[in-house]
Every structure is written in C-alpha cells, then in structure tokens.
Amino acid sequence: THFGFRTVKTEEKQHLVREVFDSVASNYDLMNDLMSGGVHRLWKDRFIEMLAPRPGQKLLDVAGGTGDIAFRFLSQAQKRQKDDQPDASVTVCDINGEMLRVGRDRAVNRNILRNIEWVEGDAQHLPFPDASFDAYTIAFGLRNVTDIDLAMREARRVLKPGGRFMCLEFSKVVMPVLDQLYDVYSFKILPVMGQVVARNREAYQYLAESIRQFPPQEQMIERMKKAGLSQCSYRNLSGGIAAIHSGWRI
Ligand code: SAM
DSSP, rough: OOOTTTOOHHOOOOOOOOHHHHHHGHHHHHHHHHTTTTHHHHHHHHHHHOOOOOOTTTTEETOOOHHHHHHHHHHHHTTTOTTTTTOOOEEEEEEHHHHHHHHHHHHTTOOOOOSEEEEEBTBBBBBOTTTTTEEEEEEEGGSSSHHHHHHHHHHHEEEEEEEEEEEEEEOOOOOOOOOOHHIIIIIIIIIHHHHHHOOOHHHHHHHHHHHHHHHHHHHHHHHHTTTEEEEEEEEEEEGTTTTEEEEEEO
C-alpha cells in the first residue's frame, strides 16, 4: 500500500460516494477553492474554452454537482450569441439531490433561471433518449462512477451523431518531483484539510484514493475508443494533475 491506499469494492463504492457528497455538498465549493488553491477554476475555464460553446447548442453536464460547468457554458455561449440565434441550453444531471439543490440555489443567486435544467440521475443509466445532446461533459465526476465503461457507452448513446464527449478529471502527474509533492499533498495534507475545514477526514481520503485508481491518460483513450468514441485525444493540465479528454460520436 502507498500512503495507506486501499481498494474500495464496487458495492461499497456507490454507497461511499453518496455519503461523501451528501456530507460535503454545503461545503463543496469552498473546499474546491481551498484544496486546489483556486486552480480548479482555471481548469474549468480551459475545459469550456476547448468545448467552445455556441448558440443553440444542447449540453448534458453529467455529475454536474453545484453547476460550475453549466454556468460557465451558458455565459460563454451567451457571449457568442447574436440576436436572432437560438439560446444554448444545459441539462445538469447528478446522482445526488443535495449537490443539485446547492446548484439550484447558486443559479437563483446568479439570476440564471432560463436554459438550465436539473435532473437527478445516474451516469450509468442516463434518463434521456438516444441522440438527444450536441455535447456531453463530465468534470471530476467519472472517477466517482462505479463502471466508467458503462458510463461512457451511455454518453455515446445520448449524443447525437457528430456530438462531442469531454471529460475533465484528475489524472497521472507526468512531471518528476511534482508527482512526489503531489502524493504527499493528497495523502497527508488533503485529509487533514478535510478534517479541519469540512470535519470529514474520510471524504477527503476517499478523494485521494479515487484519484489514484482512475485510469491514466493513455488508458482512458483506449477505454473511450472501446465505448465507441472516435478521434479521441487528451491534453494535460498542470503537469497532468488534471487532464481533459475529448472524443466524438461519429
Ligand atoms: N462537476 C462538478 C464540478 O466540477 O465541480 C461536481 C464534481 S463532484 C467532485 C462529483 C459529482 O459526481 C458529485 O456531485 C456526485 O454526486 C456525482 N456523482 C457520483 N456518482 C455519480 C453517478 N453515478 N452518476 C451521476 N453523478 C454522480
């Protein structure tokens, strides 16, 4: 074992993930800023920049939690929109009602009331018909899903032909030294921060462990292809601490 790393069993995982996000929902946005030093905001900006939202586009944001991706998408789409063009719209889907509730409140506070929908649902069994979206995003969500291959096949199913799949996720650090610092950070410092700030050490320990278990960049590409996605590629962020994977339903 590495810094007390343990393997979480499949049945255990679904339950654990629910508990984690139930307990962190109200603290979630604050903790994101603290733990990443605000860098998650830049990664998310980059992610949306790569997606290049356009008027009329229909996005499904899975594991959308408290709405970070959805809000960025709508504001970028709006910037590009001319008067006669149709609005872009986003459906936020998350398995956790608490996270969605926080997201809805944030949307109301930001006066975002149109072109956004909040749906409780599982990434592995999406409650949407085939070929219904132009784009699918999942940010820091896929690693929480029990069967990521199933989730990616579902992503492909709900995408229209020509639609794009994009995943933002913690990945494998590719820079020497940085990888060691990162290990110390995630297995030693992070759980303590979780304890102090969110009074939940376990949740943040789970976070570090789930990052470890997630397939590295190249393996993700193989699994995306297996799920039926084409022209798969990725880009590292911050030396591979995170990565953006992109693929298309042809
Ligand atoms: N996308 C948001 C962001 O970037 O800030 C939230 C990411 S949060 C780390 C992970 C989210 O995944 C949680 O809101 C959790 O409820 C959701 N989640 C976990 N398992 C899921 C599943 N099987 N289907 C859909 N959402 C899931």
